[in-house]
Amino acid sequence: MDMTRPWLHNLAGARLGRRLAVLILLFSSVVTLVSTVLQLALEYRRDVHDIAGQLEQIHASYADSLASSLWITSTRDLQLQLQGIMRLPDLQYVDVTNEQGQTVARAGKVRGNGEGDVLAREFPLYYQHRERPVYIGKVRAVASLEGAWQRLRDKVVTILIAQTIKTFLVSLFILVLFQWLVGRHLKKIAAYSDRLFAGHLEQPLALERPPSAHNTHDELAQVVAALNAMRLRLAASFQQVRDSEFRWQHALEGAGHGVWDYHVLTGEVIYSKRWKEMLGYREDELPNHLDTYQRLAHPDDLRTAMRLLEANFNGSSKTYAIEQRMRCKDGSWKWIVARGMVVEQDAQGHATRIIGTHTDFSERRAAEEAMSKLLEQTEHARAELREANDTMEAQVRERTAQLRQANAELEAFSYSVSHDLRSPLRGIAGWAQALEEDYGERLDDTARLYLARVQGEAGRMGQLIDGMLELSRLGRAALNRRPLDLSALAASAAARVREGYPDRRIELDIAPGLHAWGDRALLEAVLHNLLENACKFSAMRDPAQIAFGRALATDPATGQPAHAWFVRDNGAGFDMRHAHKLFGVFQRLHKASEFAGSGIGLATVQRIVQRHGGHVWAHAAPDAGATFYFTLEDAP
Incomplete structure (x- = not known):
C-alpha cells in the first residue's frame, strides 16, 4: 500500500x-x-x-x-x-x-x-x-x-x-495507462532537460522501463535517443564556445584591445583586465558599472557617446563607434577608439545588451596630428610653388616672346642673306667671269690661278648661303606626318645621288620593307644628305659600298637599345674623339681640299630628326668607314 x-x-x-x-x-x-x-x-x-x-x-x-x-x-x-x-x-x-x-x-x-x-x-x-x-x-x-x-x-x-x-471507466483506465506508460517518463525527461539547460551534461538519460523489443524503437526511445544525441552536441558546442571565447578574449587582449559588455537593464558593464590596464588601473580598482565609464570619459566626448548609445537603446542603430578621450589613473588623457554592437534586443527592438572594444590609438592620433601639420606645411609649399610656377610661366611667356622675336629676326636675316648678300656675290662672280673672258689671254698663270680661286670661293660662298637658307627653311617648315615606305624613299634618293657620280662604281644596298611615320619631304632630305655624305666620303674606294637598313643599336641619348635606321659606307671614316662636332653648322672633320661640302648637311639632318622626336648619332673609325644612325617617333 x-x-x-x-x-x-x-x-x-x-x-x-x-x-x-x-x-x-x-x-x-x-x-x-x-x-x-x-x-x-x-x-x-x-x-x-x-x-x-x-x-x-x-x-x-x-x-x-x-x-x-x-x-x-x-x-x-x-x-x-x-x-x-x-x-x-x-x-x-x-x-x-x-x-x-x-x-x-x-x-x-x-x-x-x-x-x-x-x-x-x-x-x-x-x-x-x-x-x-x-x-x-x-x-x-x-x-x-x-x-x-x-x-x-x-x-x-x-x-x-x-x-x-462506461465512459468514466474508460477515461480512468486511459489516464492510469497514460501515466504509467508516458506521464512518469515525460516528467523524467523534463527534469533531465532542466539539468541539460543548467549545464549538467555528464550522465545520459535512461528511463525506468523493462527492456523489450517494443520499448527499443517506440517514440519514447526515440525521444531519449534524441536527447542523448543533443547532450553530446551540446557538450561539443559548449566546448567550442569555451574555446572560441578563450581564443577571442586572448586574441583581443593580445592585440591590445580592451573588451566591455554592457547590460542595459541593470547598468552593469563588465570591463576586461586589458580595458582597465589601458588606463593604468588594476583589475580590482574599477567597479563594473556604467558609472565607471561616465566618470572616466572626457565631458565633451561623453555627451556624444551617450547620444550614440541612446540610438542603440531606441533601436534606431545596431552599432556604436566613437573616438574619445579617457582619463588615466595618473590624470593624463588617452585617445580611445570605442566600437560596439547590439547583441540582444527586447520585443520592441530596444537594445538590452551591447558588447564592444576599446583600442588605444594615442600614438596614431599623434601621428595624424603630425601628418596634419606636415600637410599644412605641404600646402604652404604648394602655394609657394604655385606662385613660383606663375612667375615661371610669366618668364616662359617672356622667353617665348623673345624667341618669336628672334625667329622673326632670323627670318629677316635669312631674307637679307638671300637678297642682300647674293647681290655682291653675284657681282664678284660676274666681274671675275668678265675678267676671265676679256683679259684671260693677257693674264699669266699665277693671275689665272688667283682668278680661278676667286671664282671657286664665290661659288663656295653661294653654296653656304643656299645651305643656310635650306637649314632655316627646314627648321621652320610645318610637319605633315603620315605612314611612309622608307625603303622606296631611300631608293629614290640613292638614284639621284648616283646621277651626280656617273663615272664612279657605287654599290647601293637598300633593305626592303622598311616603313616609318613622318614628313615625306623632310625625311627624303635626311636620306639624301646621308647618302650624299656617304658617296662623297667614299670617293677613294672602288667600288664604294653604301647600305641602308634598320638594326638594334644603343641610343647614346638614352643609353637604351633602340631599333634605328642606318646609312653605312666604307669611306674615309673619322676619329670618334671629334664626333661631337659632326652635327654643328659649318663644322667639318676633313679639309675642303680633300672633300667638298658646306658643313650644313648633317646639321640639317639633326634638325629634321629632332623635329620627328628622334635622335641621330654616328660610329666610325679613321679609314674604316662610318655608320650614321637615326630614330623616329612611333606613329600614335
Missing part, C-alpha cells in the same frame, strides 16, 4: 494526464450522446413500424369478416370484432362507416381532435355479391404513439447511465 501512494500522488498531479482524461471524457460523452440519439431514433422508428404493421394486420385479418357483418348490418357483430381489434397494443380507436359515410360501429375513444401523435390507417370494405365486389364502407384504425414515446423515455435513462459509467 505504501509503494502505491507515490505513484497515486504522481497520478493526481499529472496535469497532462488530467487534460487527456478530460478530453477523452468529453469526446466519449459526445460520442455517447450522438450514439444514444441515433439508437433512440432507430428504436422509435422500429416501434412506429411495428404499429404500422399492426394496422396493416387489421386489414389483412378482419377485412372480410367486417365486410360480411356490415353487409347484413349486424351492428352487434361489428362491435364485437372492433373490441377484439382494440386488444392490440397502442390502438386508440377503430370505427366502421357505411358507403354514405355514417359511423356504424366504433371501439375505443377519440382523444382530443384525433390528430397529433397518432398513426391512422383507412382501408375499404368490399363484399362479393354475385361474384362481383361491391363497396359497402370503410374501416378507420387510429393508433397512439404515446406508448412508443414512453418506451423511448424509459430507454434514454438506461442508456445514458450505462454509457456514462
Whole structure:
C-alpha cells in the first residue's frame, strides 16, 4: 500500500494526464450522446413500424369478416370484432362507416381532435355479391404513439447511465495507462532537460522501463535517443564556445584591445583586465558599472557617446563607434577608439545588451596630428610653388616672346642673306667671269690661278648661303606626318645621288620593307644628305659600298637599345674623339681640299630628326668607314 501512494500522488498531479482524461471524457460523452440519439431514433422508428404493421394486420385479418357483418348490418357483430381489434397494443380507436359515410360501429375513444401523435390507417370494405365486389364502407384504425414515446423515455435513462459509467471507466483506465506508460517518463525527461539547460551534461538519460523489443524503437526511445544525441552536441558546442571565447578574449587582449559588455537593464558593464590596464588601473580598482565609464570619459566626448548609445537603446542603430578621450589613473588623457554592437534586443527592438572594444590609438592620433601639420606645411609649399610656377610661366611667356622675336629676326636675316648678300656675290662672280673672258689671254698663270680661286670661293660662298637658307627653311617648315615606305624613299634618293657620280662604281644596298611615320619631304632630305655624305666620303674606294637598313643599336641619348635606321659606307671614316662636332653648322672633320661640302648637311639632318622626336648619332673609325644612325617617333 505504501509503494502505491507515490505513484497515486504522481497520478493526481499529472496535469497532462488530467487534460487527456478530460478530453477523452468529453469526446466519449459526445460520442455517447450522438450514439444514444441515433439508437433512440432507430428504436422509435422500429416501434412506429411495428404499429404500422399492426394496422396493416387489421386489414389483412378482419377485412372480410367486417365486410360480411356490415353487409347484413349486424351492428352487434361489428362491435364485437372492433373490441377484439382494440386488444392490440397502442390502438386508440377503430370505427366502421357505411358507403354514405355514417359511423356504424366504433371501439375505443377519440382523444382530443384525433390528430397529433397518432398513426391512422383507412382501408375499404368490399363484399362479393354475385361474384362481383361491391363497396359497402370503410374501416378507420387510429393508433397512439404515446406508448412508443414512453418506451423511448424509459430507454434514454438506461442508456445514458450505462454509457456514462462506461465512459468514466474508460477515461480512468486511459489516464492510469497514460501515466504509467508516458506521464512518469515525460516528467523524467523534463527534469533531465532542466539539468541539460543548467549545464549538467555528464550522465545520459535512461528511463525506468523493462527492456523489450517494443520499448527499443517506440517514440519514447526515440525521444531519449534524441536527447542523448543533443547532450553530446551540446557538450561539443559548449566546448567550442569555451574555446572560441578563450581564443577571442586572448586574441583581443593580445592585440591590445580592451573588451566591455554592457547590460542595459541593470547598468552593469563588465570591463576586461586589458580595458582597465589601458588606463593604468588594476583589475580590482574599477567597479563594473556604467558609472565607471561616465566618470572616466572626457565631458565633451561623453555627451556624444551617450547620444550614440541612446540610438542603440531606441533601436534606431545596431552599432556604436566613437573616438574619445579617457582619463588615466595618473590624470593624463588617452585617445580611445570605442566600437560596439547590439547583441540582444527586447520585443520592441530596444537594445538590452551591447558588447564592444576599446583600442588605444594615442600614438596614431599623434601621428595624424603630425601628418596634419606636415600637410599644412605641404600646402604652404604648394602655394609657394604655385606662385613660383606663375612667375615661371610669366618668364616662359617672356622667353617665348623673345624667341618669336628672334625667329622673326632670323627670318629677316635669312631674307637679307638671300637678297642682300647674293647681290655682291653675284657681282664678284660676274666681274671675275668678265675678267676671265676679256683679259684671260693677257693674264699669266699665277693671275689665272688667283682668278680661278676667286671664282671657286664665290661659288663656295653661294653654296653656304643656299645651305643656310635650306637649314632655316627646314627648321621652320610645318610637319605633315603620315605612314611612309622608307625603303622606296631611300631608293629614290640613292638614284639621284648616283646621277651626280656617273663615272664612279657605287654599290647601293637598300633593305626592303622598311616603313616609318613622318614628313615625306623632310625625311627624303635626311636620306639624301646621308647618302650624299656617304658617296662623297667614299670617293677613294672602288667600288664604294653604301647600305641602308634598320638594326638594334644603343641610343647614346638614352643609353637604351633602340631599333634605328642606318646609312653605312666604307669611306674615309673619322676619329670618334671629334664626333661631337659632326652635327654643328659649318663644322667639318676633313679639309675642303680633300672633300667638298658646306658643313650644313648633317646639321640639317639633326634638325629634321629632332623635329620627328628622334635622335641621330654616328660610329666610325679613321679609314674604316662610318655608320650614321637615326630614330623616329612611333606613329600614335
